[in-house]
């Protein structure tokens with residue numbers, strides 16, 4: 001794909017609220033989800049999970065949890081994208097293993113990754129590590145540059161990762177001839193109950209997928225109003 005084709009793809013995607021009832025072929029849906037799964041994540045920890053709802057009864061309950069938004073009922077597939085707070089203990093060693101096998105990582109890098117991820121994510125016994133990191137970070141930051149620490153604000157870290165997968169999902173859907181509808185208008189607790197999402201997960205966004213019945217028109221502010229180039 002060249003830039004011209006990508007520009008056309010990015011600019012043709014619209015948030016769609018009216019869907020046909022046509023189902024999405026399973027292999028097409030699988031490919032769109034797989035493209036989203038290839039999105040980047042910090043330390044390649046891959047915290048994003050995809051919870052699907054196609055069943056009419058499940059969608060009825062989800063419709064209520066998503067504040068009655070019509071696209072939940074109309075679209076054939078609803079995907080809730082979540083980030084798992086427990087990703088550090090559950091994924092790190094699997095990822096080290098898989099990257100070592102693929103040749104993407106050697107022992108030295110694996111050691112550095114283990115150390116850095118522990119430093120960034122470990123909340124210590126009874127959350128005392130969290131307290132230490134939350135209290136000490138502002139002081140260290142006075143002396144040297146410090147990034148925000150996932151252990152201190154895990155939801156913020158997870159939301160960043162999950163939303164990259166969300167964007168890839170919507171662009172892949174568009175490339176597959178599908179349309180999407182991103183939604184933050186939902187009650188997180190109720191969405192978790194309806195989709196049996198584990199309590200350690202944060203639900204960042206719900207996306208309806210399907211074939212558009214009606215396309216909408218949108219504008220954007222001039223890029224120059226939002227573009228900032230800094231000079232000495």
Ligand SMILES: Cc1cc2nc3c(=O)[nH]c(=O)nc-3n(C[C@H](O)[C@H](O)[C@H](O)COP(=O)(O)O)c2cc1C
Pocket residue numbers: 013014015016017069182183184185186205216217218
């Ligand atoms: C994070 C996020 C949350 C959104 N939540 C909702 C929502 O709950 N309901 C809805 O109808 N549209 C929702 N939208 C769609 C936006 O209104 C839409 O993307 C915006 O108006 C720009 O239109 P476009 O996507 O067609 O270019 C959301 C979009 C984003 C990115």
